[in-house]
Amino acid sequence: MIRKVKFSLKYKFVVAISVLLLLTMGFYLSYALNIFKEDKAADVYSIALTNSISVAERTKLLINEDTNLLNSLKDSESGDDIGQKMQTMASTHDEILGVECLVNNENYLSAKNNKKLAELTGNDEEKILDQAHGAFEWMKSIPTGATRVEMAAVTGFPSHFTIIKALEQNLKCALHISYEKLMPLMNETLNYGTYILTGSGKVFFKLNNINVPKDLKKIVTDQAVVDIEQGVKKFDDNGVAVIRAFSKVPGLELISITEIEESKAFLASSLLIQKSLFFGILILSVAVIVGILFTKRMTKNVQTLFEATTQMSQGNFDVNPSAEGNDEIGALTDSFIDMKDKILMFMDEMKEKARIESELKVAQLVQNSFFPKHAMVKSTFSFDGRYMPASECSGDWWGYFEQGPIVTMIVCDATGHGVPAALITAAAHSCISTLRIDSEKTYISPKVVLEKLNKVVCSMNSEILMTAFVLEINEEKGEIKYSNASHMNPFLIHKINDEYTKEGVDPLIGNNGARVGEKITSSYEETSMPITKGDRIVMFSDGLTEMEVEGKAWGQRNFLKSVLKGCHREASGLLNAILEDFGEHRKNAPLQDDITLITVSFEGQRVIIEDKNAKTDDSLYVISKLTNQENLEFLTGNKINHLIGHNTLDLKREIRLVEVLESKKEFYLPDYIDDSYKKQSWNLVSNFKIPAVLKEMGQKFNDDFTEAIKADVLKLVAEELLSNAFYHSNGDQAERGKEILLTPDREVEFLFAVSNENVIVSVKGPTGFSSREKLINSICRAYKEKAPLDGSGGAGLGLYMVYEKSNQFWVINGGPNAGQIICVFEKFNRYKKAKERVTSFHYMAKEIRS
Template identity: 30%
Template sequence: MNTQLLLRPIRFPLKLKLISLFSLVLLTSLAAYAHYALTRFIEDKSAYIFSSVQSVAASQAQAINQVINESKRTLDILAFTTDAEQSRKIFENIPALIDYRVYDSDRKKFVTGIADQSGLLRSELTKDSIDLKVNQIINNHAFHKQGLKILYLFPNKPIVTLVYDRNNMIQLAQLSLNEVLASHDNSIRSYLFAPDSMPLTENDATTAQDLYKVVESSFLNVNLKQGVAEDEIDTSISLVGFKGLNSQYPLSITVIEKSKAYSVADQLIKNSYIFAVFLLSIAIIIGILFSRSLTRSLEVLFEGTQKFVLGDFSSRVDVKSKDEIGALSDSFNFMGKRIVEFMEQMKEKVRLEREVEVAKLVQDSFFPDAEGSIGNNTFSAFYAPASECGGDWWGHIEINDKTIFFIADATGHGVPAALITATANCALHTLEEVLKTNHQLGDRPDLILSWFNKAICGAGKQLYMTMLCVVVDNKNNKLIWSNAAHNPAMILSGKVLQPKRSDLIPLLSKPSAHLGKDSDSTFEMDSMDFNPKDLLILFTDGITENTNDQSQAYGDRKFHQSIIESKHESLTLWREGIITKALDFSGGAPSDDDVTLVLCQLGVADSPKDIEHISESTVISRLDPRSAINYLCNNPQIDHLVGFNSPVLEQELQAVLPPLLEFDFNWTGSAVGSFREAIDQYLNSQEFPGWFESPKDYLTLIGDELVTNALSPTSSIVSVNLSLSSQTIRIEVSDNQGHFDKGTLLHAFKRAYDQQSPKIDGRGAGLGLYLVYQSTNQIWININKNNSTKVTCILEATKRYKNFKGRVTSFHFQQENQ
């Protein structure tokens, strides 16, 4: 045997699986953690950045507000200061003030003027530019209103002009906001806009316009005083922060590019990926080292199994690890040792089983046929051992006008009990020879039991048997019996049409010892008269002591009732009914004891009928195949011809096919060569335990002949299905034509046997179907007119060729759409 066929190719080694699993788990964990941590980090960083941008804008606006308010208070102080030196000192204490003037309305001239030259220089202003704007204010009478006004006179300059009209005196101050704009992070750009959207910082006009549109759409249009928005500024995505205090103060706007704001976060993410790759690399290296130590031990175990496959069960593996694999190797070595021991035991067991099988075949030869007649009596018997060999036994002999029936039950069952039955059978044959010269012994069942007792005692100690011996004197219509501790037989009058339990008369005797107890034991003899057609019932206690799944015994009452309820003109069906009720009670579970039942109808015809009518379309047959076909041809009303010795007699009489779970073989086609190739390949791969010989030849013959007969020149398609079980083999062949009818098929059978010549139209003589009929146990033909013809053949498992060939083939015909 090529052991490589038993091994699947290793495409994904365990080592690689472990490394992949280890890496996958780590990578998944890292990815999940990184996703969670980075998501939280980005969320927190985003909140921080947005808050920072907003905070810068707010702090800038707050600083502007503080500068303006401080400058207002300074103007109040300067308004009441008349000393020029004192006024200059107050002016210099306010860094934001770069120019201060007082205009006297009555005298039409400036009475005070203070300037910060360095501040003007930083603000890129000159005295002349300020004079120009101030003169415009003085000449514009619209400004001549009491109170403070905030003006923005210089575009693109962070300069705020405060104008305070105090009756005949007007204060004018220029405030520089450069210090405010320069007080935060350089990465954040600051912008100021006058309330009328005029930019107060130097920047590109397009940029200023874009900024104001963002602020206007995001905040001003919805009456928000502050916020942060994300938008595209100067071709880059930026964060825009806004803060506005009131309608007179400048709008403070801060801008930072998003890429710069998130630069630290991006760097952290990049570093995290690098660290994850580093960890994964370390993990793979560790996984390789770990998997090597693990898979090496498994490789040793695998090599050990390879040797097991080759049949070397003495091989042992050497694994030093102190883990589960080490324990597994110890178990493997122990298993190898036990297998060797079990193989030796199995050899012995097989030898014993073969011997038991031979013993069973030998024991089966001890029993007469299950159906038949002797003298003027007809009998039907059932026997089922609890194991391969049983301890029940029954038999009969005929001497002159007398028939002697025996039924016995050895203690226990199995091989020891079977040895006792062998002794009893030998004693029977010896007795039969003795009776040929000693006719008087045939009238003394008590002496016959003594004969058997001495034989059983001579077989050995502690071997016991119960036995009932009944002598049927057909000439005088008299029963004489003697009982050695066996269940008493019963007699049921044939004159009672509807019997009751009280009509069952037991053949009672005084208590006596078992056979084999004492070689000097004596037995009592009793007698009674009988009438023709009376029924004699012999049985063993395996029926009455049969139990169900609740450990309840079947008992005498149910047994007696089954005899009454199963009464039938057919002795076979009567016996079948009694046994079926007993088996139904136990739920089909195996019996703990051997079961034997013998029904004997006294004083009837010398031989049973070849055909026993059950209904208009159903008969029980004892005919040979040729006679059965002639009978079916001459009696077209018969659709079900059932073999009398069918093991499923009751089901066949009800026209019930054996149950089917599923088919094991399927073929559909129109070429017989293709079918032969497929069925041969399938059958050669199957084993058939429980058969006297392999049924392959029978199945090949049946399938081949059925397919050949089903194919027609008109392109018919044939389907073949086959199922195997421990009890039966079932083969079904169906076509898609349905051209046959019952008469055509039956006469094809008959012509094939009589003439063995083909029909003129080339469709064959039907010889193949006749061979099928001879080679199967049940044949079912179902015709759906003009649609299909299906032939189902069933073979019943048996270990004896005699039983197979002695089985009368059952024929069932069913037709649809007539």
């Protein structure tokens, strides 16, 4: 599913450019404005401090001018002389309003500048300057050598300040000066305010029209102002930040203050930030517009590509997007068109490949029909074969045809594998099919088979050749005859002293002729030899022994060891044993060549059933080629207790087991299930315990099941056998669905066992079976009707299912108080083989030993 475009590439480019520009501008403004602000702060602090120091120094100079006038009084010879000098001082200095002196702390003198007082007050009313209205008390208290400045010391005088100084111990004077004296301190600084404070926190003089803070005491008592002579500090005046520079006037309790609000001091910075923001917005707007115009062309090509891919995803390959320019987008567009063309070409190739694969599958199915479907069991021998193609079609083939008591077997191996080799094998199969028809009229010997096959392959004018081996088995004469066309020499293994060893191995190496298809004039010879009970023949193609895994071939030595190890089995068992060993070597690696393996085992005379109406009652066992239903009909008409399916996994072992068990007077389960089995047993007295037992069984043995043996089938069989054992424990009187409780001496015994070859389900109940005939009839009836008998519970329907699902169905009737059913599931390596297996039926009426 194609996701919906929520944020186009064009806008992503614009946003990316905008963010980058904003970050760059933000960094620049932050850096530049910070430097500007720091520089501005240094400038503001410097100007304020410089101004404050300047005012303090000028104040000191101005006041010192008048203070020096007082010093002239020290040289006076008498009080009159002092008075005279005081009057001259008052009248000649326009800024002086009056002078007071205290001689010997008793004689008080004063002088006024009446002209200046009248000028300042605007009237001619005489102003009083005496002890009561002047600075008499301050003069009396001032220590010798000290100088003091006071404001408005004389009552009634216009605005003035007073300098009080103890010139000598017996001479103390006070000089009253108009504030016009300090007018030179006035400046035109626009943004800075300057004023002078007394040590008590009062305004001594304002140099310009500013609003003086209300809490002046906080300024003069600030620790920084107290500790140092001059400096700059930022104050908080009721939430307003004020930069305040201070400088103390030397020798006087006066402090020069220069201040400015921080917002006004940095007004230029604020204006610069504001204008920078406006400029940044302008630049950003221009960048966005340019970005849109720039990306429009680029995203147009991308949009074209997107629409083309969308159409391709919908199956429309008739799209040819175009892009302007020689940039990466243009190259990507060309690459897209090239990719589209290659996809179309690839799709055509895939269609062709799919067609070929489909035809190969059909060819594989056709070729599979060329091979025998089942093992062949005859009266004195049996054989089985397996082929494994390295690709879809095989270059190997094997088959057989019968000529009365004679069976002729052929194994072929064409050069290479795959379709060309498979065509040669198809010709071989066709040739043998024709010979099969001809054999109905005349005997066809092994060398004739090779000669006919050679002519067919030569007539195809193919460069592919074929090796072949023909084996003829004559049951009546007890001999074999063979002819070889350069095929791998089969092995004939004899049984010596009841064992199979390498001394008994006899390779069939006689009369080795030219390969089939090499030349049309090739002729072949044949060799005959007797065969005895217990002999084994193994025919194979070179793909088996030459199979390499991790650089190491299996080889004839390992192959022969595997053959000797499995020779105690009959044909099918021997075949599976060899393939199991080969599988361990192969480790699921892909085959490098086609593989064919055929095994033949020779045994004593056996009864083979191929007709359900056949009659035979005197045999211990029979081998059946019938279906399961036909076998039941055969058992109904015969008193045979042991019927063995011809395609059992190990015919010899099953026959031997019948012979051993029938030779004993009583049935003892360990004779059947030895210590090589992994097993678990349960004893049940309630049918309600069955689900828990089955769950425990599944958990414990889960890893032991195979592809051919389904866990659900095993549970179904076990549940049916256990339920039947409980249901029939009381003479068929129990009601299904309700709990059935048994006494400990009549418990149901359940055993589940697993080996490398079999899985076994065994249930022993407290009641036996009425008879063999009734048992077979009930199963046979269920086979036909597929429904339970009215009024009789299951009446064979459950046993019919168990019999059908099992590979071996054993019934041991131990009399009225004991009955046991054993179901065997053989571990075929393919599910198809297990499904085709004809179920073996075994019945024994014996006492069951616990």
